[in-house]
Amino acid sequence: NAGVMQNPRHLVRRRGQEARLRCSPMKGHSHVYWYRQLPEEGLKFMVYLQKENIIDESGMPKERFSAEFPKEGPSILRIQQVVRGDSAAYFCASSPTGADSSYNEQFFGPGTRLTVL
């Protein structure tokens, strides 16, 4: 039973380019969360998605960032026109149903490390 998978593991972009980060949740998990870890900072929640729905994107920057979790395929975090401040580790987590319950644990992927030159 594979864990949460993320690709690429490392991504280098020049300022102004687009970055696409992919996350495949654990088998049987229908809830996906994205977190960002800036250098020397803790992980910060960005967005919570279920299949074909964005449930909460309150932690996502208002511009240039978007996320989706289509009916088929992985969840995608998309960053348009990247800037140096976007350099960070982006982690995806998944959980089974009942995301707001006490017993619903999130399982984390290995992360994608984005470097913007």
Next chain:
Amino acid sequence: KQEVTQIPAALSVPEGENLVLNCSFTDSAIYNLQWFRQDPGKGLTSLLLIQSSQREQTSGRLNASLDKSSGRSTLYIAASQPGDSATYLCAVKDIGAGSYQLTFGKGTKLSVIP
């Protein structure tokens, strides 16, 4: 707004020593608290999850305690080994709006010297 603080930010101990990592949180209305381990350039490995109704959880040489009323948790590592060197993260899951998101501390970077 929930805030999680971990002290110390970094800790260096000789091999074999017992040690305690601290985590505090400002809002006691939580579902649970979780301790993670993060190795450099790697993802997060869940170590222990304590439900709000529990006082502690144990796994091998690790013991985590939770005092919800005072907003504190400790992670005790017995007989430390060089392989324990990593950053340890504490995270809480709040009750209420946004209860699906975890709020993390910045972590304690542990170095165990052989």
